[in-house]
Amino acid sequence: MTANANLPRIGFVGLGIMGAPMVRRLLSQGFQVTVWNLEPERASEVVPHGAIWAESPAAVREASDILAMCVLHAEAVRNCCFGPQGFDKASSGAKLIVDFSTVARDLTLExxxxxxxxxxxxxxxxxxxxxxxxxxGTLTAMIGGAPADVERAAPVLSALTRTATHLGPLGAGQVAKTLNQAIVGTNYVLMAEVITLARRAGIDPALLPDALAGGLADSQILQRTYKQMASDDFDPPKAYARQLSKDMKALADFVVEQGGGMPLIDRAVETYVSYAEDGNAMSDAAAISAYYSKKKS
Structure with a gap:
């Protein structure tokens, strides 16, 4: 598709499991997208679709009106911004960054x-x-930032999300994502336990999503992630355990900052991090069910 000259030029850094399909989505919507990734071989995920490869984050910024990032952690965000060829080294270009990464609020503010x-x-x-x-383009985004900046980011957010909620000032989106990960991570552990219990009791766990559909136990976790767990569909990974483990550790720190006293979350963090750190960092995030069943058998 030919780029639409009426749309802002997008610079996108981070071509991982999430970043690459986000770039392809932007390209399909007519955006010109210039990209960079720490591992340059990931360019093959987007360049054949029309993305323009740049040799550094600084070069990405110079070629763009709006910058976007979707990288692993705060260290990666810092490197993109302030590394030897970071955004701050550019002499011109984008004046706005939309960070789709999951990073602790205090580090985002810094x-x-x-x-x-x-x-x-x-x-x-x-x-x-x-x-x-x-x-x-049906992601859910949790937004923090000044209203004027959020308004400037609207073309990118509209192209990539079904739901994008502006929750408050800079950092508010990261707080909401931490709470999101509390729900997600705890449910990953819970679903692993439910599958294990179903198998022990002689019930086919694959039947539960249909059996529980429409009831209070129904959810996207049950209809998507649980089905993936029940069918042992983990290769290739849809998300890496290291990512959710990183988020669960950040959640534990957040709980402490807010005064503690959250035993269910504490136990879920302990269980999930143990799974990821037992040689499973690059396994599918949902494969905790197979790990859990083996450990509890």
Whole structure:
């Protein structure tokens, strides 16, 4: 598809499981997208679809009107912004960053403040949904930032999300994503236990999503992730365990910051992190069910 000159030029850094389909979605909607990734071989995921490869984050910024990131953690965000060829080294280009990464609020505020010194605004917009919604533009985004910056980010957010809620000032989106991960991570552990119990009791676990559909136990976790667990559909990974484990550790820190006293979350964090750190960091995030069944058998 030929780029639409009426749309802002997008610079996108991070071509992982989520970033690559997000870029393909933007390209399908007529955006010009310039990309960079730490592992350059990931360019093959998007360049054949029309993305333009750049040799550094700085070069991405210079070629763009709006910058977007979807990278693993705060260290990666910092490197993109302030590394040897980071955004801050560009002599011109985008004045707004939309960060789709999941990063703790205090680190988001710190990094954004440094970029503000270079005249660059920041919107934190962590997303939930997975690779398929990223490809179809139906992600859920939790937004933090100044209203004017969020308004400037609207073309990108509209193209990539079905739901994008502005929750407050910079960092508010990251708080909401932390709470999202509390629900998601705890449910991953719960679903692994339910599958294990069903098998022990002699019930085919694959029948439960249909049996419980429409009841109070129904959810996207049950209809999507649980079905993946019940069918042992883990290769290739749809998301890596290291990512959710990182988020669960951040959740534990957040709970402490808020005064603690959350035993269910504490136990879910302990269980999920143990799974990821027992040689499963690059396994599918949902494969905790297979691990759990083996450990409890």
């Amino acid at each position: 990094i954004a403040a440094r970029m503000a010194e270079h005249g660059v605004g920041w919107v934190d917009a962590p997303v939930s949904g997975g690779p398929d919604p990223a490809e179809t």
